[in-house]
Amino acid sequence: MVSEEEQQSSVIEPRCNTFLLGHGEEEQILLNAWKNRTLHNSWLLCGIEGIGKATLAFRFARFLLAADDKQREKYTSLDVSTDSPAYKLVANGSHPDLKVIERDYVDADKKKVLKAIKDGEQLSDEELRGLKKSAIIKIDDVRTINEFLAKKSSNDGWRVVIVDSVDDLNNAGANAILKILEEPPAKTVIMLISHNPNKLLPTIKSRCAKMNLKPLEVNEVASLLRRYRSELSEKAVKGLAELSSGSIGKAILYADNAALTSYDDLCKIIYAKNKYKLSDLLAFCDAAVADEDSYDLARELVLKFVAENVKGCENIDELAEMWEKAVKIFDETERLNLDKKQALINIISGICKVI
Numbered sequence: 001m002v003s004e005e006e007q008q009s010s011v012i013e014p015r016c017n018t019f020l021l022g023h024g025e026e027e028q029i030l031l032n033a034w035k036n037r038t039l040h041n042s043w044l045l046c047g048i049e050g051i052g053k054a055t056l057a058f059r060f061a062r063f064l065l066a067a068d069d070k071q072r073e074k075y076t077s078l079d080v081s082t083d084s085p086a087y088k089l090v091a092n093g094s095h096p097d098l099k100v101i102e103r104d105y106v107d108a109d110k111k112k113v114l115k116a117i118k119d120g121e122q123l124s125d126e127e128l129r130g131l132k133k134s135a136i137i138k139i140d141d142v143r144t145i146n147e148f149l150a151k152k153s154s155n156d157g158w159r160v161v162i163v164d165s166v167d168d169l170n171n172a173g174a175n176a177i178l179k180i181l182e183e184p185p186a187k188t189v190i191m192l193i194s195h196n197p198n199k200l201l202p203t204i205k206s207r208c209a210k211m212n213l214k215p216l217e218v219n220e221v222a223s224l225l226r227r228y229r230s231e232l233s234e235k236a237v238k239g240l241a242e243l244s245s246g247s248i249g250k251a252i253l254y255a256d257n258a259a260l261t262s263y264d265d266l267c268k269i270i271y272a273k274n275k276y277k278l279s280d281l282l283a284f285c286d287a288a289v290a291d292e293d294s295y296d297l298a299r300e301l302v303l304k305f306v307a308e309n310v311k312g313c314e315n316i317d318e319l320a321e322m323w324e325k326a327v328k329i330f331d332e333t334e335r336l337n338l339d340k341k342q343a344l345i346n347i348i349s350g351i352c353k354v355i
Helices: 006-011 024-035 053-066 067-076 085-091 107-118 125-130 140-152 171-182 202-206 218-228 232-241 250-257 259-273 276-286 292-309 316-336 340-354
Strands: 044-047 100-104 159-164 188-194 210-214
Touching: 024 053, 024 067, 044 053, 053 085, 053 159, 053 188, 053 232, 085 171, 100 140, 140 159, 171 188, 171 202, 218 232, 218 250, 232 250, 232 259, 250 259, 259 276, 259 292, 259 340, 276 340, 292 316, 292 340, 316 340
Parallel strands: 044 188, 044 210, 100 159, 159 188
Antiparallel strands: none
16 A cells, blocks of 8 residues: 555556546546436546546546445545555555556566566566556457456446556457447446547547546646655756646656756757757767667657747748658658667757758
8 A cells, every 4th residue: 555655755656646636627527427426437538648647547446436325425526545445456456346458568578577476576666667568458458348347346336447548559459449338337437548539439439428638737747746756956846847748747757867958958959050069969869869768758858849949930830840850750760760869860950950
């Protein structure tokens, strides 16, 4: 079980997290639907990554699995005590009435996790961050939902399915989910999490009650950073909150990977325009291709810079065109396994010419 003190000092998994900021209205909608017996069977939680969609889904799941159906009027929030059996079972991934579908670890890393569990050991934060997950949710995992729903609930109560995220399904998986959404059993809630609902099958969207979660306010991101990364200076908190585009998940990722320094280095190069030092550009690109995570971060920061500066640029059309070109280069580099360093050099030097 995760204590309140631990929740304030680190980032915890959504299944354990009892603290959610910025989505009070959405919580109330779910609570009222339950209290009024008008709860939809299927929900699509949409919004950018890292704003609390999964945390909200688990928060509501815990509530449904813990609340007394005969005393609906007494509930004013979705809070569930960390001492309750429902909280402990959900946190441990062992609640019989909750099914969670997500990308599994690749085979090699899955063996590491299973070995640690077998040996009674706990992987360090660094080891956990190094684990890789598969690119998609496998169809076999989706099919286990049918097996789950075919069984009776443990106490004739609710059953909850969380898919995090539905974006990770391939065509076969999406069609399998669609069939489940067509006729969900009574007292079942299916919560689909999506970072990009525009790419989902229209029939999936039409069968769900859609809930759009907005990006967090800058002050909300800052507040959460102080909670989960208390060692940060106020200057860093402010900078990360502004850089993260309303996502606490991004802000924490940036904090843990020195993104502020990288972004400052990038800005220094670009704002120098054609007078940038080649040594600075090469140093930035060398650091960016040191490993896959560093490259992903650099790619994200480059695109973020262009997107956030295009409106104030004198050459707005040229910079907008450069953004499209950058996206294309990054995509081709990934698909064709081209030189990542050269791709970054070409993109950044191109931005310098039009900024």
